[in-house]
Amino acid sequence: MKISALGEFGLISRFSPPFLKGLGRGTIGIGDDCAVIPWKKDASLLVTTDLLLEGVHFLRSKISPADLGAKSLAVNLSDVAAMAGTPRSAFLSLGLPSDIGVDWVDGFFRGLRGLARDHKVALLGGDTTRSEGPIVVNIAVLGLGRPGRIKLRSDARESDIIALTGTLGDSAAGLRILLDEITIGRDEKKLVAAHVRPRAHLEEGAWLGCRVGVRALIDVSDGIDSDLRRIMESSGRGATVDLDRLPVSPSLFAVCRRYGWDPLDFAVAGGEDYCLLTTVAPGVFPSIAAGFGRRFGRPLFPIGRMRAKGKDLAFRLHGRVKKLSQRGFDHFAPGRPTPPKKR
Amino acid sequence: MKISALGEFGLISRFSPPFLKGLGRGTIGIGDDCAVIPWKKDASLLVTTDLLLEGVHFLRSKISPADLGAKSLAVNLSDVAAMAGTPRSAFLSLGLPSDIGVDWVDGFFRGLRGLARDHKVALLGGDTTRSEGPIVVNIAVLGLGRPGRIKLRSDARESDIIALTGTLGDSAAGLRILLDEITIGRDEKKLVAAHVRPRAHLEEGAWLGCRVGVRALIDVSDGIDSDLRRIMESSGRGATVDLDRLPVSPSLFAVCRRYGWDPLDFAVAGGEDYCLLTTVAPGVFPSIAAGFGRRFGRPLFPIGRMRAKGKDLAFRLHGRVKKLSQRGFDHFAPGRPTPPKKR
CATH class of the missing domain: 3.90.650.10 (PurM-like C-terminal domain)
Incomplete structure (x- = not known):
């Protein structure tokens, strides 16, 4: 069976059960916008990560590098928002085809840095590597939430x-x-x-x-x-x-x-x-x-x-x-995510 | 200028300076095996992330899915080892071509879960998505280190x-x-x-x-x-x-x-x-x-x-x-990482 037949929900529910067992008190694992790890009495650590792939989540010709840099962070900040939390630090993994220009990279970091500064988020680490195919951007964000306020x-x-x-x-x-x-x-x-x-x-x-x-x-x-x-x-x-x-x-x-x-x-x-x-x-x-x-x-x-x-x-x-003919975006449905056509 | 001309060192030193300013006391950002974030008096949070791309870091035909699952985690655990730390939790981003079989995914998670269990590392979250090109694996690991012992x-x-x-x-x-x-x-x-x-x-x-x-x-x-x-x-x-x-x-x-x-x-x-x-x-x-x-x-x-x-x-x-004719692996040098040939 191919994974496209399972869909994203099916895939996650297939592999996640063993990882949900035996978690510590107060820890929330796979299945919400962020994972929650107990930290201090009045603060829990929130962790989220999002992977953006060229050709699936964005087209190089349709988004400027600065916008892509900012958006890659924004989608993670949105996960922290959904836990009523405050983002604190970010970790970037960047896979770049060798023919990408330095100007593109400068633009990407300008956009990322601008949004990070607006929200006082520190980029503390990551990984950079060559890609033989698409541009690959993964950002993980750490934030803080208050135990009684996380929804x-x-x-x-x-x-x-x-x-x-x-x-x-x-x-x-x-x-x-x-x-x-x-x-x-x-x-x-x-x-x-x-x-x-x-x-x-x-x-x-x-x-x-x-x-x-x-x-x-x-x-x-x-x-x-x-x-x-x-x-x-x-x-x-x-x-x-x-x-x-x-x-x-x-x-x-x-x-x-x-x-x-x-x-x-x-x-x-x-x-x-x-x-x-x-x-x-x-x-x-x-x-x-x-x-x-x-x-x-x-x-x-x-x-x-x-x-x-x-x-x-x-x-x-x-x-x-x-009855509706469209559904939300399934990450494993074939074809790239195009907006709905007229009914 | 193309980024291949900069190399990995050049790229990192080009974008990192603004992100190294104004970090909190005890925080260590870009530039070591892990980032270090102060937590408690006797424990600092360690964070590392590694991106593995098919065709650059591995060939699908040369590594079993279970080995790839374990190795994707192991390379992050190694970064925690280099900070004399203890790994605690992991976050996986997985980009999969639609034609990947469910057996492959099962094998990948079996390998990942086995190594995670050996080291009491909890997989707490991540992101799964379709890839139009290579298999993409990014793992971020959180660990703990003792402030006086981090080297x-x-x-x-x-x-x-x-x-x-x-x-x-x-x-x-x-x-x-x-x-x-x-x-x-x-x-x-x-x-x-x-x-x-x-x-x-x-x-x-x-x-x-x-x-x-x-x-x-x-x-x-x-x-x-x-x-x-x-x-x-x-x-x-x-x-x-x-x-x-x-x-x-x-x-x-x-x-x-x-x-x-x-x-x-x-x-x-x-x-x-x-x-x-x-x-x-x-x-x-x-x-x-x-x-x-x-x-x-x-x-x-x-x-x-x-x-x-x-x-x-x-x-x-x-x-x-x-004089040596070879150098270590530069992530932006053209060509895939092949072992050195005879001198």
């Missing part, structure tokens, strides 16, 4: 409100604009920026971490469909999402109108949004949403509800259940 | 005895045997095993870390020439190595005699030996070497002396300076 994928309960800290679909539409080589106006520029320079929701994660009643937390990297399923599987719960409540940016609306695209296609299955997906106890949701609005100047968008054990993920449009 | 590359002083915890060249000869498809006898098997299943010298590193007078410590990954130069540059010292004192295993001697190879070629520039290279204050070397011999049942091999600042690395054969 896990497995913490969602039935009836929790499912909510988002940002809009969906900009990044996927930005990728489509790059691939289709569409003329770049003001709105298109915003979408492309969302794709090549994603922002990790570190402040939002830290704020949510302090709130009692905030339960599960995850970052939206592979699309709301894939990432909500991760919460559902870890928490053993079902979920319903109202498609008409998925938050979409004005720029995405404008561009979709211009090209006859459906914003929902990008919002549901696009991925790489890097906002946070959370579930909140229904009784406290109004006050938490109000507080979030005051703090961040935009809503905490409610998009659905957690359901009982055994229920699948259901999407509703105007109150009626709707 | 740095920069600690060597003039007149220190340079010594090795093991023999050189077995791994490089093992690779040559695999590439040349030589019939495997008892000795050849040992050399191939040294290549595909290297042993990290964790106990040797921990033992040396406790000895006053043991100064610089590094693992031999890229060859004695490359790795001794790292100590020289970090310590600002020169060095002389006596080629006739380089330790070589009986199996390497036997195989070299059989095929008309020169053991020195493998010993000097082969790499992937994963024993430790240390420098020891001359006054205490005899007692440390005697203690090492009692503890490990084999010698701590003296191979040369650290020299004054400004001196280059000199190799001597029977007391006379000898």
Whole structure:
């Protein structure tokens, strides 16, 4: 059997069980945005790592080296945000084809350094090597989280409100604009920026971490469909999402109108949004949403509800259940990650 | 300018200076086998990461998946050994072509899990993704070291005895045997095993870390020439190595005699030996070497002396300076890492 038949979920659940046995008290291993290692009474060590491969996660011709340097770090910071933590240090493994120019490398490190400085993250080590094939970038990030404030994928309960800290679909539409080589106006520029320079929701994660009643937390990297399923599987719960409540940016609306695209296609299955997906106890949701609005100047968008054990993920449009043809990004599905086509 | 013109040393020294500024007290960043992050009074966090790429660091047809799984971890454990530390947890990033079989993946994890269990290392997280090209393996390892016992590359002083915890060249000869498809006898098997299943010298590193007078410590990954130069540059010292004192295993001697190879070629520039290279204050070397011999049942091999600042690395054969045509493995030199040819 080929691994493409297993898919990413299948592969991880195949090899991970023996590694989940016998972990120390307070240690969380494979299966959340970061691993958690007890450190001090009021701080746990968070560790995450992300591998970006040319041709799978990025195309050299479609992203500047500075953007790639920053994005390689940002996707890891987003994992720390999903644990309500603070990133502290980074470790870079870089595989470079011999024909890469020094200018490219300078640009890559300029982008990486800029974002690292913004977040006071120290690049403390790594590995550099020649690649016979693609550019290979792996970054591991260490951060700190407070034991009582770390929110896990497995913490969602039935009836929790499912909510988002940002809009969906900009990044996927930005990728489509790059691939289709569409003329770049003001709105298109915003979408492309969302794709090549994603922002990790570190402040939002830290704020949510302090709130009692905030339960599960995850970052939206592979699309709301894939990432909500991760919460559902870890928490053993079902979920319903109202498609008409998925938050979409004005720029995405404008561009979709211009090209006859459906914003929902990008919002549901696009991925790489890097906002946070959370579930909140229904009784406290109004006050938490109000507080979030005051703090961040935009809503905490409610998009659905957690359901009982055994229920699948259901999407509703105007109150009626709707079948979707797309799924989030599966890292082992064949073909490169292209944005959804029109339905 | 292409990066191949810079080489690995040139590349690292080009981008690292801004990342070495403003680090916290006790923190050691880019430039040693592991980064060091202060943790508790009697323990520092050690972090290392190594990237292995198919076609550069291994050939799929020449290493079993179980051996590759174990070796990917072993090369990181070796970095922890070079800091006299204890490895604790590992984080794996794995990029796999879609046509890889599930059997291959099962084998890889069997090898990784076996070595991890032997050393009580917990695999706590990682990232799995599809690769459009080579198999990509990155492992990051976290470990613990004792602040007073961590030996740095920069600690060597003039007149220190340079010594090795093991023999050189077995791994490089093992690779040559695999590439040349030589019939495997008892000795050849040992050399191939040294290549595909290297042993990290964790106990040797921990033992040396406790000895006053043991100064610089590094693992031999890229060859004695490359790795001794790292100590020289970090310590600002020169060095002389006596080629006739380089330790070589009986199996390497036997195989070299059989095929008309020169053991020195493998010993000097082969790499992937994963024993430790240390420098020891001359006054205490005899007692440390005697203690090492009692503890490990084999010698701590003296191979040369650290020299004054400004001196280059000199190799001597029977007391006379000898020019060498080979150097250690440069990760950006063109062509795949092949063992040295006959002089």
